[in-house]
Amino acid sequence: MIYTCTLNPSLDYFVQVKDFKPGDLNRIASDKKMPGGKGINVSRVLKRLGVSTQALGFIGGFTGDFIRRELIGEGIHPDFIEVPGDTRINVKIKSANETEINGQSPLVNQNHLEELFLKLEQLTERDALVLSGSIPDSLPPTIYKDMIAGAAGSQAKVILDTSGQALVEAMEAKPFLIKPNHEELGQLFGVTITDVEEAAEYAKRLVSDGIQNVIVSMGGKGAVLAVGDNVFHAEVPKGTLKNSVGAGDSLVGGFLAEYSRGGNVQEAFRYGAAAGSATAFSVDLCTKEAVENLVGQVRVSHIK
């Protein structure tokens, strides 16, 4: 089973505004509400790609009810821990460009954490655990590192997609795969990464530090995979960007879908990149059909 864990889920409120002006009254042309947060998006993508998952994490309040209901409606099994307070609302404003305003989540206390750790103890070596997204303010930046340690006995594969101090700490626990985007990778080293060469160089350094697989997503420039002594670049097809929210989560979901079907890391990387692009080119997350239409157009080359 693939478990996703979203410590900081969200109700994503997408609004379309004709000509967004900060500091002015803006009226919405159209809107939609979606269950969000990185692990939850990975679960939704996996389900669309025909792989069943279980969604773990903390949710609460009316926004939490919405998320649970939507996931059940999509055939995803939610196993959240209920916390007091409302799960955050993240506002995504689509106008000439995209503006995101991500909210604050409710307090998670020691009892909630213990409940989560008990669930992790039940993982087995056949499972994978996806730890994705920011962490609520009430949790320490070591939380992902502690969770990886908590799951270590099971030998489940851990996939990590987070940033900042939480990423720095968790890397010490040597997850199977990390997926920073190029900005997040740059933050780790205090540099600005803009091209594929630079991403390859820094991803390689992380592999030398003991992370098995590093995928750096780079929006329209595709993605870089560092594994062992090799670095690959996935060149992605050109298309009209409709929505970049969830593209990174789709890459992770696509990678895992293919990898869990027995695919190798390189094929999983190609499929993941196609899933990211399929989401970028649609208004919602990718569909299986869209991914399969694009996968043949993703060119993976050995660059180092």
Ligand SMILES: Nc1ncnc2c1ncn2[C@@H]1O[C@H](COP(=O)(O)OP(=O)(O)O)[C@@H](O)[C@H]1O
């Ligand atoms: N404009 C785009 N054109 C084609 N593919 C894209 C585009 N934006 C994103 N993607 C695909 O989605 C993946 C993840 O996107 P990215 O924006 O880098 O992730 P994140 O959301 O984590 O910042 C990319 O590696 C690429 O495969």
Ligand SMILES: O=P(O)(O)OC[C@H]1O[C@](O)(COP(=O)(O)O)[C@@H](O)[C@@H]1O
């Ligand atoms: O936990 P964070 O870093 O605030 O991110 C949460 C946001 O990221 C998303 O999961 C999208 O992530 P990506 O665009 O990186 O795939 C949204 O659904 C959510 O609003």
